[in-house]
Amino acid sequence: MSLAEGVRDGNVRATAKLISLIENSPGEAEPELRALHPYTGNAQIVGITGSPGIGKSTLTDRLAKRFRKEGSRVGIIAVDPNSPFSGGALLGDRVRMQDLATDPGVFIRSMGARGMLGGLARATHNAIRVLDAAGYDAIFVETVGVGQSEVDIVRTADTVVVGLVPGMGDDIQTIKAGILEIADVFVINKADRPDAHRLVIELQMLLGTSSHAEAGWVPPIEQTIASTGEGVGALRTAIAGHWEYLHGSGELEARRRNRYEAELQSVVEDHWRKRFFEYWQPGGHWEQVVEQLLRKEIDPFSAAQQLLAPFLDSNTGG
Ligand SMILES: Nc1nc2c(ncn2[C@@H]2O[C@H](COP(=O)(O)OP(=O)(O)O)[C@@H](O)[C@H]2O)c(=O)[nH]1
Ligand SMILES: [Mg+2]
Incomplete structure (x- = not known):
């Protein structure tokens, strides 16, 4: 039985365990949270x-x-x-x-x-x-x-x-x-x-x-x-x-709508931030760009566009 099933079943230990997972290892908790969303x-x-x-x-x-x-x-x-x-x-x-x-x-x-x-x-x-x-x-x-x-x-x-x-x-x-x-x-x-x-x-x-x-x-x-x-x-x-x-x-629905919107925004931001910094790890090219900024060889806006380019390309089938 999955943790989510245990939670739905009223199993207190599964509930406690899933909350611990949320605290300590949110990525692993995600599939369980997905399964629970409809309820x-x-x-x-x-x-x-x-x-x-x-x-x-x-x-x-x-x-x-x-x-x-x-x-x-x-x-x-x-x-x-x-x-x-x-x-x-x-x-x-x-x-x-x-x-x-x-x-x-x-x-x-x-x-x-x-x-x-x-x-x-x-x-x-x-x-x-x-x-x-x-x-x-x-x-x-x-x-x-x-x-x-x-x-x-x-x-x-x-x-x-x-x-x-x-x-x-x-x-x-x-x-x-x-x-x-x-x-x-x-x-x-x-x-x-x-x-x-x-x-x-x-x-x-x-x-x-x-x-x-x-x-x-x-x-x-x-x-x-x-x-x-x-x-x-x-x-x-x-x-x-x-x-x-x-x-x-109707305020309940309005509040819940706002909450979902804020959550969606923060999950999307997290996802992109994570992908971005996994790709451009500290050191290497990242450091070079910082150097270029310091020497005025590039401005922060153009630099950001360059760094984002690989992600935009990959989304359009590149
Ligand atoms: N005199 C008085 N003491 C209270 C009242 N409510 C709580 N306390 C005491 O205030 C202290 C702190 O209470 P607690 O519920 O732990 O506060 P919390 O930190 O806000 O959760 C405890 O010693 C309570 O017994 C009250 O209405 N009057
Ligand atoms: Mg307290």
Whole structure:
């Protein structure tokens, strides 16, 4: 049985093995991913992002339990670009999600940046695809931080939940730096802390001046205490509301279309880059061209055209 068949069959070991292959040897994973493609597109992918320690894992645990009660099978991928570790579940996540780890309807996986050949964002994207094909109804992707690589990861989600906590003064600033545009739902966790309400008001003001106001969906701001479960029901409702909006407005298809287009572009670019540099390996002619550039014997544009010529020729039957 192939890994893809195992995944379709609900075999957890095959699923875990294929995700490892995606991380360590993406070329070998490709035939399996091809076979799984027709079976993807059914899961609701929920991204949960925010600074370390704001309670993302605790929230994910609570949300996952709610989805389980509703009868959904749940996949959880915790991505930490700063972590060198990949594999099962990281210690912290395992502690936070203890009961879930033994639930056969839940698949938990941590992904770090170690040795990630094709990039963490693509590996995460493909791991989600595997869980989707495996029949998990909801897939939570927990990502640390709000930098560009995390934004790329979280863009894979249908619904992006951005978490904040009161008393971290820089958070509103980071939000201005670009996460605002990708948030579908805001959650202010640790609402047991003072100043939660002030953060809500600051966020409302920020949202009022953003482009969201003219769009069809204004991100709700939910307050939670993940450690006790307070407010998690309302957060679940907000996520459901966004899912309905995505379906009703045609936005789901639009997002998925954009995602496929971006993926296709990046796969094609990778393919050509790889072929190009396999042909023009460092040293030899490549070095000569660089020398010529230095001596002004050729300009970069003509040089690039010359270097690309063999590929163009071979495509026209040469
Ligand atoms: N006071 C308080 N602590 C919380 C809350 N939610 C989570 N925590 C605690 O915050 C710490 C970090 O939580 P974790 O879920 O690991 O955060 P993550 O790094 O964002 O995944 C843990 O000790 C949690 O028990 C909350 O709503 N209130
Ligand atoms: Mg965590």
